Amino acid sequence: xxxxxxxxxxxxxxxxxxxxxxxxxxxxxxxxxxxxxxxxxxxxxxxxxxxxxxxxxxxxxxxxxxxxxxxxxxxxxxxxxxxxxxxxxxxxxxxxxxxxxxxxxxxxxxxxxxxxxxxxxxxxxxxxxxxxxxxxxxxxxxxxxxxxxxxxxxxxxxxxxxxxxxxxxxxxxxxxxxxxxxxxxxxxxxxxxxxxxxxxxxxxxxxxxxxxxxxxxxxxxxxxxxxxxxxxxxxxxxxxxxxxxxxxxxxxxxxxxxxxxxxxxxxxxxxxxxxxxxxxxxxxxxxxxxxxxxxxxxxxxxxxxxxxxxxxxxxxxxxxxxxxxxxxxxxxx
Numbered sequence: 001x002x003x004x005x006x007x008x009x010x011x012x013x014x015x016x017x018x019x020x021x022x023x024x025x026x027x028x029x030x031x032x033x034x035x036x037x038x039x040x041x042x043x044x045x046x047x048x049x050x051x052x053x054x055x056x057x058x059x060x061x062x063x064x065x066x067x068x069x070x071x072x073x074x075x076x077x078x079x080x081x082x083x084x085x086x087x088x089x090x091x092x093x094x095x096x097x098x099x100x101x102x103x104x105x106x107x108x109x110x111x112x113x114x115x116x117x118x119x120x121x122x123x124x125x126x127x128x129x130x131x132x133x134x135x136x137x138x139x140x141x142x143x144x145x146x147x148x149x150x151x152x153x154x155x156x157x158x159x160x161x162x163x164x165x166x167x168x169x170x171x172x173x174x175x176x177x178x179x180x181x182x183x184x185x186x187x188x189x190x191x192x193x194x195x196x197x198x199x200x201x202x203x204x205x206x207x208x209x210x211x212x213x214x215x216x217x218x219x220x221x222x223x224x225x226x227x228x229x230x231x232x233x234x235x236x237x238x239x240x241x242x243x244x245x246x247x248x249x250x251x252x253x254x255x256x257x258x259x260x261x262x263x264x265x266x267x268x269x270x271x272x273x274x275x276x277x278x279x280x281x282x283x284x285x286x287x288x289x290x291x292x293x294x295x296x297x298x299x300x301x302x303x304x305x306x307x308x309x310x311x312x313x314x315x316x317x318x319x320x321x322x323x324x325x326x327x328x329x330x331x332x333x
Contacts, residue, residue, distance in 0.1 A: 016199060016214045016259070029201060030259050034276030055150050056157060063154065067147055074143070075114060078136045079107040082129065089129040092122040114140035160275035161187035162262055166311045168279040170237070170251075170318065171289040177237045177318050179217070181279065182290055183262060184230040186307050191227040191273070194264035198235060200242060201257040215242040217258075227264060229294050229305055245321050248286040256281040289316040 018029050031037050040048050055063065087093050087102045090109060097105070109122045113136045124133045165182040173180075185191055198217040203210055218241070220234035237243045243251070263274040293309035296302075 016201075018201070018212065018214070028257055028278060028280050030257070030276060030278035032277055034278075052150075056153055060154075063150075070143070071114075074136075074139065075107055075110045078110040078114070078132065079103060081132055082106040082110065085126075085128050085132065089124065089126040090122050091125045110136065113137050115144070116140060158266060158269040158271045158273045160191065160262060160264065160266075160273040161185055161189055162275045163307065163310055164260070164277045165290070167283050167285045167288075167313070168258060169288045169290065169313060170248075170284060170286045172316050172318055173234065173236055175319055178220075179235040179237060179243070179258070180232055180290065181258075181260065182230055182232045182293075182310055183227075184293070184305065184307060184310055185227050189269075190267045191264035192225060192267060193223070194225075194227045194231070194262065195223045196231075196233050197222070197261045197263075198233065199259045199261075201259065202242065203255045217241070229303070230310065232290060233260070247321060248284075251281050251284055251286070254281070256284070285313065287315055287318050288313045 028037050055066070058066065082090065083103050083106045087106055090106065093102065093105055105122065112118055112122075113133050116137055124130045162183050163186050167181075169180045170177055171180045172178075183196075196219060198219060200215045200217050202213050202215070204213055205211075217235045220236065224231055235241065235243075237246065243256075246254075258279045259276065260278065261274065261276045263272060265271070266273045291309065291312040291314055293307070293312065294303055294305045297304050
């Protein structure tokens, strides 16, 4: 009861974009990659999706497969049209070929037309064949213009290039305890004026219903001038924290989720970039502290940031929890 009174001292926020009704939530609110854990329905699929945004955010391997699939499909489609018109209208074809060989020649003629290469070995003859080839060459120009624009957009799109520690630690901190997570920039870009915002989601019982309450968390440092090395984000679990005196069992019972947003200025892009992630109570390690991930090089000429140690931690003894919430805090509920 004392902890419940203490928690009520803090005004929850309702501008997170999520609702307070826990019964309608599916698993976590925010995925590890920063996207919202949400599926939209009620409209046709093509009205709910932005093809441009999907292609920009698509994985590199998936994007290359998609381009190859479109290229192959268009060539097969026009090869079928050329074959239906009659491959005898393609000058340069060998008349003693099998049907499969004739279709393959039609396919490769389509490929040369689509890319406007035109080796000259095979040429169209007749009105129908020339019209089809003209249409395909126009489509080819449009397709490659779109693909070129998409490749440039993917290449030039500003990104934060941040990695986050896999776990959220409850670690010793100034004779008390604190929530800690670690971030680092893994590319050779340089982020300045980096700012962090952490929002805590707690599932609480109120009037017989389970509700989600959101609380902004204070940080030891919410802003750094430069993210040259790693940055450990620290939220002290003191009297000013909604998690004050929370034990491991309390964190699990609350089904806690921590939403983290990082924003900074990229010197290379001359633009503001941002990245988000989240941690659930299942990803909390209670009683641990991060191990150092940077050190002086053997030559002594530079500092080495070991990115593979972003998740490295060791177990640590936590100070004993206070037996109860001070009476002075309870009276402010």
